[in-house]
Amino acid sequence: MKVLIVRTRYLGDTILLVPLIREIRQHDREARITVILNEGTTYPLERFPGVEILTLARGSATRRSASSLALLGEVRRFRPDLLLDLTVSDRSRWLTRLSRAGRTGAAGDPADLARGPWEVRVPVDLNRGPASVVAMHGALLSAMGLPISGIMEKAYFPDPLWRERAGGWIRERGLDTTPTLFLHPGGRHWFKRWPPDRFARLASLFIKERSGGVIVAGTGAERTLVESVLSGVRSDRIHPLVGAPVGLLDGLIRRATIFVGNDSGPLHMADAAHIPLVGLFGSTLPVVWGPVCSPKREVVYRQKECSPCHHTGCSLGPDNCLASLSVEEVALRMERLG
Template sequence: MDSMVILRMRYLGDSLLLVPTLRKLLLAYPGIFLTVVVNRGTEYPLKNLSGIRVVVFDNRSFWGKLKSSYDMVRLARERKWDLWVDWTVSDRSRLFSRLADASRKLSCGWKKDERPSSQNSIYVPVDFNHGPDPVMNQYESSLRKIGVHLSATSDPLVSSSASSRMEIETWRKENRLDQETPILLIHPGGREWYKRWPPDRLAQVGNWWSKVHKGVVVIIGTREDQTLILSVTSGFQPETRFLIVQESIPFIHALMESSTLFLGNDSGPLHLADAAGLYGVGLFGSTTPAVWGPVSTGRLLTLYDPPACSPCSHEGCSQGVDNCLRRIEVNQVIEGLSRQLKLREKHLKEVSLS
C-alpha cells in the first residue's frame, strides 16, 4: 500500500487518540503517502508527526466550510488512492468518501446506518459511545477487515517544540516558579455543561494542593471558559496561590511537560496531558473511559461512577444537578491525585537510578 487518506474531522481529543494508530501505519508501511484530514483547531498533535500530510478542514464559518469542501473534492480526485478511510461518522465525510477515487474504501458508522459493502467499499459498524473496545482498538479492528494488520503497541507521547519550552521557562521566571515548585494543572472545561465537574469541588481540591503540598494551582482554559474559571477561583482560600493560563495549545502542551499533576474532565486537554507524559486524574461521566480513556496505562487515573443512563447520546441531560459527574466526590479525587503523585515520584526515582 503506497497511499492512504484518513478522515477524522472531530475534536482535539480525537486527533490525539489517533496518534498511536498513525505511528503504527508508518511503521507497517514505510514510505507510504499518508494524508489525514482533521478539523481546524485539532491539527496540532499531528503536525509534529513526520511522514504525514495534514489537511485542515475549516468548520468554523460558512465560507471556511465552502472553501474546505472544494479542497476536499480536489483531494478526493487528486490521485487513485490505495485506501480511503472514513472514521468521522458524519454526513459530510460520507459525501467526500463517495466522491473519492480509491481502490479500496473503508467507512465506519452506527449499526443502524449500515450499508451494503461492495467489492471495493467496506462498511464496518462501530460504537464510539458504548464500545466496549477503546476507540483506538476500534480503528485498528476496522482496518483488519480489509487486511491491514498493525503492531500491538505504540507510544502516545508527543513532544512539545523547543520554542514552546523556552516560553515556559520565561513564564516560570515571570511568575517566580522554580523547577521545584509543585504545579497542579486544573482544566475545568468540557464540551457540554454535564461533562464538567462542579467548580466548587475543583476549588476544594486546589485548596488541598496548596495546603498539603505547598504547591501552585494553574487553571487552564480558553477565553470562552472565563466565567467557568472564575467560578473555580472564587472558591479558593486566600492562602491558595493560583495562576490562570489561557494560551495556545503548544504553550499548554509544554506547560504540561513541566507540571506535577493534572486534573480535568474528559476532553482534549486530558488526552494532551497523556501525550505530554503527565500524571493525574481524569473525570468521566457521560462517556466511558473504557472507550475514551487515556491511551497510556498508569499515568492518568480515571474516575467513573456511571448511572444507568451513561454512556449517553450527548443530546442533553435530564438529571440536572444530579448528573453523573456529581457522583464523583472530592475525597475520591484527592485520594486519586495522592496515589498518582506517589507513582510519579517512584517513576522519577527509577529514571534517576537507571
C-alpha cells in the first residue's frame, strides 16, 4: 500500500503525525509512506523507517510555485493508493485533484471541506475538539477503512550526530553535572506566550533552590524575547539558545531535567522524548493540543470566556489568559514532577 500524507504546517504538527504513521505501519508493515511537509519542519520524520519526505519550499511566490510544480510531479509518479489531506488548503486541493490517487480523504474545518475534491471528508474542530488532534487524524484513517488502535505515541528517531553535539554544548557550559531547566518562552502568537518576566522569575527560583542551570530557547525571530528572559536573571547559570538547528534543539531538550514552555513545537518535542514537562495553555485547549506521552507531565490551563480562540488576535491585552498565570503555580507543578 502506498500512502501520501499532506501536512504543510509547523514543527509540532509534524510530530503529531507520528502516531498516524505508526497506525498505518501497524496495519501494513510494508506500506510505503510519503509525507509532504513545509521546509524546516522535517526533522522528526527524517529517520523514520519507510517514510519518504517531500518538502514544500517557503519564501517568494516564485519559489513556492516552482516547488509546488515539482511536488506535483513527484506525487503523480508515486501514485498513492490513499491520499490523506490534513492541511486542507488551496494548494492541497490542487495536489489532490491532480494526484492520480486511488482514494482521497481530508480532515478539517467543515467550511473548508465543503469545497474540495476528496471522496472522504471528516469534519474536525481544531479549536474546540473535543478530541485530540491525534484522535482526529485517526478518525480520517478509520473513515477510509483502515483499523485504528488508538496509538498516541509520538516518539521519533533523533539524529545521533546532533545528540553528540548537544552533549558537547552542555559540557562546554558546565551543565552536565547539574539539574537543567529548559525554557521555551516563544509561540506563534504573542497571546500564546507566558510573559517573559515570569519565565525569568521561574529561572531564578530554579537556580536558587536546585542549584541548577537554565537554557532559554527561541528562534532567530524570538531573540528579543529570549534576551528579555535573560535580562531578568542575575546569574551566570542561564544560557541562551537562539536560532539553533532543530537537531540541536532536540538534543538539548532530551538532556534537560525538566521542560517548561508554551503550546508550541518544542513542547511536543519534550513530550515525544518523554522528559518531565509543564505545558502552559490559554488560547488553545490542552485536550486538543496538549502533551500525551511523557509519564511525568503537568498542564496548566488558564481559560477565559473567549478561550479557545481562533488566533485572529486578542482584545484582552495585558489581561489575556496566560498573563493571569502565576510563577508560584508553575513552580508548584514543577515540584509535583519531582
